[in-house]
Each structure stands twice: as C-alpha cells, then as structure tokens.
Amino acid sequence: MVSFLLLAMVTVAIAEVTLAALLVLFSYVLRLDLTIDLGSARLFFESDPRAGPVVELYGPASVASILFCAVCGFSAAIRTFRLWRPTG
Amino acid sequence: MKALLRLYPRSWRKRYGGEMDALVDDLPGGVGVALDLLVGAAAAYASVVRDNRVLSTAAAYLHGVCVAVLVQAIAFVTLVLVSQQSQSPTIVQIGAWQIASVVRPGPFPLRELSAYVRAQALLESLPAVILLVLLVAILALALAGPRLVRRSIQ
Numbered sequence: 283m284v285s286f287l288l289l290a291m292v293t294v295a296i297a298e299v300t301l302a303a304l305l306v307l308f309s310y311v312l313r314l315d316l317t318i319d320l321g322s323a324r325l326f327f328e329s330d331p332r333a334g335p336v337v338e339l340y341g342p343a344s345v346a347s348i349l350f351c352a353v354c355g356f357s358a359a360i361r362t363f364r365l366w367r368p369t370g
Numbered sequence: 371m372k373a374l375l376r377l378y379p380r381s382w383r384k385r386y387g388g389e390m391d392a393l394v395d396d397l398p399g400g401v402g403v404a405l406d407l408l409v410g411a412a413a414a415y416a417s418v419v420r421d422n423r424v425l426s427t428a429a430a431y432l433h434g435v436c437v438a439v440l441v442q443a444i445a446f447v448t449l450v451l452v453s454q455q456s457q458s459p460t461i462v463q464i465g466a467w468q469i470a471s472v473v474r475p476g477p478f479p480l481r482e483l484s485a486y487v488r489a490q491a492l493l494e495s496l497p498a499v500i501l502l503v504l505l506v507a508i509l510a511l512a513l514a515g516p517r518l519v520r521r522s523i524q
Contacts, residue, residue, distance in 0.1 A: 290431065297435045304443050312450055312498055335453060335474040337446075342467040351438040358434030363427045369420060 294351045301347065309337070320344055371399045377411040379418045416519045433516065440509045447502045454495040 302318065306327050309316040313334045318325040319341045328334075371394050375383065378390075397403050419425040453460040453472035462469040 293432065293435055297439050301439050301442055304439070305446055308443070308447060308450075308501065311501065312447075314450065335450070335472050337450065337453075338471045338473075340468050340470065342464070343469045346469065347442055350442065351435050354438035354441075355431045355434040358437075359427045359431035362430035363423065366423045366426050 290352070290355065294348060294355065297351050298344075298348060301351075305339075318344070371397075371403065371407070374404060374407040374411070377408070378414050381418065382414045413519070420520070433512070437509065437512055440505060440512060444502065444505045444509065447498055447505060451495060451498045451502060454498065 302325070305316060305318070308314070309327050310329050313329045314327075315329065315334045315336045316325075316327040317336070317338045319339060321341055321344075372391065375387065375390055375394065378387075383390075394403075394407075419429050449460065449462065449470060449472060453474055457474060459474070460472040462471070
C-alpha cells in the first residue's frame with residue numbers, strides 16, 4: 283500500500299514538472315514573462331523583456347495544481363477499480 | 371519484420387506467436403505491415419492491461435493525471451487569451467488566496483486605440499488561439515482514447 287502511494291506521489295511530481303515545462307514552452311511561444319512562486323523559491327522565465335505580458339502564478343496555484351492532479355488521478359483509479367469486470 | 375513481434379506481450383506471444391510467425395513470413399515486408407504490427411502490439415498490451423484489475427487501475431490513474439495536466443495547460447492559455455483582450459491587469463483569486471495575475475504592458479486602454487492597433491492586438495492573440503484549439507483537440511483525443519481502444523479490442 284505504501285509503495286502504491288509513493289508511486290502515485292512520484293507520478294504527480296512528474297506530472298507537475300511536465301506541466302511546468304509546458305508552461306515555459308507556452309511562455310516562449312506566446313512571448314510571456316512567467317514567474318512561478320514555489321513558497322520560498324521563485325522560478326522566472328523571461329522571453330521578451332520589452333513587450334511581453336507578465337504572468338505570475340502564486341503559491342496557492344502550485345498547491346491547487348498538485349491537489350487537482352492527485353484528485354483527478356485517484357478518482358479515475360477508484361472508479362476503474364470499483365467498476366472493473368473480467369472480460370470474456 | 372519478425373523483430374516487431376517481440377513488442378507483443380509475452381502471454382500473447384505464447385498463445386499466437388507460431389501463427390503470427392507464419393503469417394509474417396507470407397506477408398510482403400512494407401511500411402503498412404510494420405504499422406499494422408505496431409498498432410496490433412499496442413492493442414494487445416491494452417487487452418492485457420484491461421484483463422488485470424491492478425494494471426487497469428494504474429492505467430486509469432495515469433490517464434486521470436494526464437487529463438488534469440491538459441486541463442491546467444488549457445486554463446493557462448485561456449487566462450493569457452482573456453488578458454490579451456483587456457489592458458487592465460487580470461487577477462484570478464479564490465477568497466483571500468491570489469492564484470494568478472497577468473499584467474500587460476501598454477499605456478492606453480483598448481477602446482482608445484486606433485482600428486489598426488486593435489487589429490494588430492487581435493493578430494497578437496492568434497498564437498494563443500491556435501495553441502488553445504490544439505490543446506482542446508488533444509484533450510478530446512485523450513478523453514475518447516480509452517473508449518476507442520476498448521472498441522478496437524472488441
């Protein structure tokens with residue numbers, strides 16, 4: 283059970299890193315200045331210092347994102363586990 | 371071409387490996403056949419996953435997390451798109467918690483700009499619109515994917 287939970291947490295962590303990478307990619311494509319607040323640390327990506335809009339994601343956004351990923355994953359898993367029937 | 375048969379699950383190869391070897395020997399080697407074998411391997415794995423309760427649950431968990439990431443990416447692009455339509459800062463807030471803000475540089479409000487500049491602003495939002503459409507299409511595909519795979523197996 284502990285291994286399953288650890289694996290689930292690692293999956294959410296990988297998903298969050300992927301999401302951050304996607305946001306940086308989108309910031310490059312849309313020429314945005316992106317700041318992500320992670321508690322004491324701050325990630326800053328500057329694509330165009332002259333004209334780009336400044337997008338700032340605060341601490342609660344990171345927490346909400348982690349919770350949303352975990353809730354979506356667990357709800358899908360629980361639904362599948364309960365409704366699973368052997369085929370054939 | 372026979373090397374592609376190694377991509378199939380072991381249980382499947384034990385059951386159908388011999389027949390498949392003979393079938394691949396008779397078929398002309400080409401890109402179409404290779405693609406068919408690859409799609410067949412994916413469908414065979416999907417069938418193996420579907421027949422196992424724990425694997426099905428794990429796959430559903432991964433699918434749910436992927437959908438969540440896509441939804442958040444769509445929310446981000448939508449926020450940028452909405453902010454591009456107004457010159458005042460866009461702030462997303464839930465109660466006392468500030469989630470996100472977008473501040474757009476520019477000294478004039480949109481309604482005071484000339485038609486040319488307004489058209490230019492619309493043109494500026496085109497990449498965001500294209501990105502949004504692309505992400506929504508990927509999300510639709512991700513949501514319909516399991517059903518399509520189930521149908522292809524049956």
